[in-house]
Amino acid sequence: MDMLVRSWLCIPALKEGLEQKIVQSTADIVLLDLEDSIPIHKKSLAREKLLKLDRSIWHQCNLAVRINAPSKPEGIRDLVFLMDNNIVPKYLVVPKVESSGELRVLGELMSAAGGRTQCFGIVETLKGLRRIDAIINESMNLHGLILGSADLSSEISFRISKAALMQIKCEMALAALSVGLKVIDTPCFNLRCETRLKDEIESAKSLGYSGKIAIHPSQVALINKLFSPSQEELDRAEAIFACLESPELPTAIASIDGDMIGPPFAVLAEKLLATQQMVINKKT
Known part of the structure; x- marks a missing residue:
């Protein structure tokens, strides 16, 4: 069954x-x-800190380990x-992925250990970007990709422009979605400007991203809200079904x-x- 991956709250171990x-x-995760x-x-x-966590938490909560x-x-x-x-986290987040071999070995190790962990690879280097097609097509147990803009910026020695970052986001989303993978947006590093966070969420959602990394708990609520279907979207979805399922419709096309x-x-x-149903299930 698919799971909500709207918000990923990153917490140091x-x-x-x-x-x-x-x-x-x-947060969803x-x-x-x-x-x-x-x-x-x-x-x-x-x-050692992770080892001291109550074992039940690993089963009851949606935990990822980077x-x-x-x-x-x-x-x-x-x-x-x-x-x-x-220790079997639901998600294993692998940084600086640059080849399919890394993820293939991880997949084999997890399978051999009897784990049910799903891997998310962070694309945050130029080499990883250039090899993204090989990474997604040849990797075992890969469930999604996460964009890491901070490391990319440090590698090219200057802050990536908004236009360039949007191009990177678009190319990464198209690659991931073409093979059925989730794609998760890079964090918003400004903790005070909600408008900037909102803009980043909306632009990522428009490209097909399913969620975003949060680096502070205060960011989680807005991420969850904006990556959930709006009431307008839900109303239109219901209207589409009602219209297309009408017995009076002569063809499969309507308006x-x-x-x-x-x-x-x-x-x-x-x-x-389906996404809205998962949101409802989480609340209950």
């Missing part, structure tokens, strides 16, 4: 009160970070730690408010209603 923050979060937010000399402490890059020693240590301690509709519109309407 060393955060004080970690267990309480997980339970209280309204809580992303426990072992990578960028953890200093190199505290990586082992971060892993490991260090599997091409680095700390990434290998992260994987060994997870498997040795039988609503002057707009022609047909079978493809019914497919989109069905997806919107």
